[in-house]
Amino acid sequence: MKRITFWLAATAFFAGVVGFTASARHVAEEDQEIFVKQIPPGYRDWKLVSVAHEEGELKDIRAILGNDIAIAAYREGKLPFPEGAIIGRIAWRHVPSDENNKVFGRAQSFVAGEAPPWYLQFMVKDSKKYAATGGWGYAQFDKEGKPGPESDLKKCFPCHQAITDRDFVFTRYSP
């Protein structure tokens, strides 16, 4: 009886291993998909999450927007972000405003200038499709709407994964 039980258990175990391996292979195939290839429609009408300014090589000023799912999650403090959440960032050159400075009588004002090389970036939440990169697919587009090369996009998650306590999202909501 003991022997029969052992074989039954062993068979179930190996069946499980085979099943797991097949499933892992399936996930591994899906994992290839870590990039978003289309600009999410209507993004320019989305609500504001926050703003930021990058110096260094970027020298841009940026707005971070969210679709309704992302904004609701931000406002409710819901983590991880729900499926379908999309966070977008639009960047512009950080340029001094001669017009403003002249009126104010001081050199203090910087505004949004031209689009930089990578004008738009998005994170799209789909836990299955983008399982390999924390459930987020990444994308960037130039001002003509051309997507960035995969070699660049592979650099997204290695940085984002540092933000473990906010579901890999850098930007906090600014009330």
Place this chain on the structure above:
Amino acid sequence: MKRITFWLAATAFFAGVVGFTASARHVAEEDQEIFVKQIPPGYRDWKLVSVAHEEGELKDIRAILGNDIAIAAYREGKLPFPEGAIIGRIAWRHVPSDENNKVFGRAQSFVAGEAPPWYLQFMVKDSKKYAATGGWGYAQFDKEGKPGPESDLKKCFPCHQAITDRDFVFTRYSP
């Protein structure tokens, strides 16, 4: 006959002067109203016009939002702005992000921090009500929603009136 014509003309002229003076006095009374006393409801859900960064005494990073009337006018290049247009700006302290800089390995990232003393500002288009200040009423509020003193608000239009070719609005729309 010439004399009668003269008197008729003179009477008409003086009647006109009296009418104009009365009308000017009426406008002058309305002109007192140059301030907006309430935070426009729902402003945090408005669409983005642009972003900016002020150094000097302000040291803030800001988002400029517009209600639907303002956004439509901006996108269509419609000037002057139609009645009911409202433009709002939210400011936050321009602060370095230690979290971002640590991940990027460079000190380059600035984000939105706490609310500065004058957290919110608005321009509300009502050509009759705010005739004395270019058709725009001005407002600012602290983070508790307390409106700014009239002495401060009197300083708005003297600067805004420099922007004659864009209906007294500093911020341009960033696509």
